[in-house]
Amino acid sequence: xxxxxxxxxxxxxYRDHTALDDINxxxxxxxxxxxxxxxxxxxxxxxxxxAGQEFPSSGSVRVLGAPPAENEDVLRRLVFVREDQxxxxxxxxxxxxxASWFYPSWDSALASSLLDDFGVRANRRIKQLSRGQRSALGxxxxxxxxxxxTLFDEPYAGLDAVARQIFYNRLLAxxxxxxxxxxxxxxxxDEAAALFEGVIVxxxxxxxxxxxxxxxxxxxxxxxxxxxxxxxxAEGRPVWERRRLGSQASVVMVGPLSxxxxxxxxxxGLDLTPLSLQQIVVQAAAGVLAPVPETERTSA
Amino acid sequence: xxxxxxxxxxxxxRPASYLTxxxxxxxxxxxxxxxxxxxxEAAGYxxxxxxxxAILGVQTIGRSLPFGLTLGASRRSFYFGTALLGMAxxxxxxxxxxxxxxxxxxxxxxxxxxxxxRVTYLLNGPWYVTWLTSFVGLSALFVYGMWYGIxxxxxxxxxxxAFIAAQVLVVVAGARVVSFEHWHVFxxxxxxxxxxxxxxxxxxxxxxxxxxxxxxxxxxxxxTV
Numbered sequence: 391x392x393x394x395x396x397x398x399x400x401x402x403x404y405r406d407h408t409a410l411d412d413i414n415x416x417x418x419x420x421x422x423x424x425x426x427x428x429x430x431x432x433x434x435x436x437x438x439x440x441a442g443q444e445f446p447s448s449g450s451v452r453v454l455g456a457p458p459a460e461n462e463d464v465l466r467r468l469v470f471v472r473e474d475q476x477x478x479x480x481x482x483x484x485x486x487x488x489a490s491w492f493y494p495s496w497d498s499a500l501a502s503s504l505l506d507d508f509g510v511r512a513n514r515r516i517k518q519l520s521r522g523q524r525s526a527l528g529x530x531x532x533x534x535x536x537x538x539x540t541l542f543d544e545p546y547a548g549l550d551a552v553a554r555q556i557f558y559n560r561l562l563a564x565x566x567x568x569x570x571x572x573x574x575x576x577x578x579x580d581e582a583a584a585l586f587e588g589v590i591v592x593x594x595x596x597x598x599x600x601x602x603x604x605x606x607x608x609x610x611x612x613x614x615x616x617x618x619x620x621x622x623x624a625e626g627r628p629v630w631e632r633r634r635l636g637s638q639a640s641v642v643m644v645g646p647l648s649x650x651x652x653x654x655x656x657x658x659g660l661d662l663t664p665l666s667l668q669q670i671v672v673q674a675a676a677g678v679l680a681p682v683p684e685t686e687r688t689s690a
Numbered sequence: 691x692x693x694x695x696x697x698x699x700x701x702x703x704r705p706a707s708y709l710t711x712x713x714x715x716x717x718x719x720x721x722x723x724x725x726x727x728x729x730x731e732a733a734g735y736x737x738x739x740x741x742x743x744a745i746l747g748v749q750t751i752g753r754s755l756p757f758g759l760t761l762g763a764s765r766r767s768f769y770f771g772t773a774l775l776g777m778a779x780x781x782x783x784x785x786x787x788x789x790x791x792x793x794x795x796x797x798x799x800x801x802x803x804x805x806x807x808r809v810t811y812l813l814n815g816p817w818y819v820t821w822l823t824s825f826v827g828l829s830a831l832f833v834y835g836m837w838y839g840i841x842x843x844x845x846x847x848x849x850x851x852a853f854i855a856a857q858v859l860v861v862v863a864g865a866r867v868v869s870f871e872h873w874h875v876f877x878x879x880x881x882x883x884x885x886x887x888x889x890x891x892x893x894x895x896x897x898x899x900x901x902x903x904x905x906x907x908x909x910x911x912x913x914t915v
Contacts, residue, residue: 438914438915441760442759442764443759443760443914443915444914445912445914460764460765460766460911461764462693462762462763462764462767465762465763465764466693466762468762469760469762470760472760475756475757475760476756476757476915477756477757478704478753478754478757479704479753480703480704484703484704485757487703488699488700488703488757488761489761491696491699491700492693492696492700492761492762492763493761493762
């Protein structure tokens, strides 16, 4: 699959710190990929560089086959929705009208419908909107633009659970009808996990995990129960984490469990819980995650 | 639609700043009319209209750049689209000033012997020179304001202060050089500056505008949002 986004050896250094260091990623066209990591990990810097709003110190960035910076052939096919978007002192409807001039595939009906769903009035000044409503406006622009590459940076800050669900539903529905490449940065990992085909985790400016979401869903299991039975099952196998409380123990075992393993666990009274994506990301950010085999990575 | 035109339209989506222009002129004129009863000379108040163009230039960057880039405009298109808007406004405003100057002449200074649109030396010639000089002057101030806006966006208030200080130094140094070399640029020849007609001065300001335009573009090229 041809990557819609291809980054090689990317670094962004500021005077006193390195925001991104040797980033190498490839995001396939027509996929939804989660860009995950802790605060300050470098996600926003990466997205800003992809959107041509920031410049790399070194390395190569290609979006839709070309460098995005100052390249309107790319920029008009790309939309970037950021949490901290600054708007001029205009009304929500005026922002949408301006956006409609710039994006060739803009869908005005979708924009109006989304504003209605989110309860944002088009004639309200943006500076009078709540944080959640501003996020809703950004999401509306991001979806209605129908850009080939859609970058979301924490797009739903301040949105309540109902509004977030509206976002997930509308994103999936529109994506199914008009496939595009979506890179979504979020802290609400488990909530958005079902959307992702691929996951990229950044920590302290470096990619610590780049894998298909399906691979990650079965990559580790928490085994808990009587200490002796846990130790017996985990013996000789890679383990990320061990906890012991009295006679009870819990470990996170890496790799898929065989039917025999499951039968042994059942007979020993052990609980088996697959690690959620959020827990895997936590492990990745903590640096204890074993590298995902090359064959299982999202291919370029 | 060309991206420059889209950028110009994007600025106009918020018309309040631009609607101030037709309001500012009658206000300055009214103040001038009151004071002209004593001196008949009120052209100084017209300066406020010109200075507002510089303010507009500053505003177009500070308020609109981040969302403009988010909409997919390149810095280059945003910059030249904004400058295009400023120059279009300057062109129309220059035409309005020219028409009002003609009326002022025809009515003997609005019946008050008042000089508001006839600025000694600068805007006091044939209609086409008035139009051209107004257009070039207003454009220069708009572009100059844009450059300030970009500097402020990139380096904040301290950077802007340094920018002002650097320009003051350049002007002071220039004045010293001129006085040292006894370059009599400004003399009383033909009642104008050093034989420099308003049209000649307009040419110099036009060249300066091109220089300002290039400097602003060089400054915005590495701006980030």
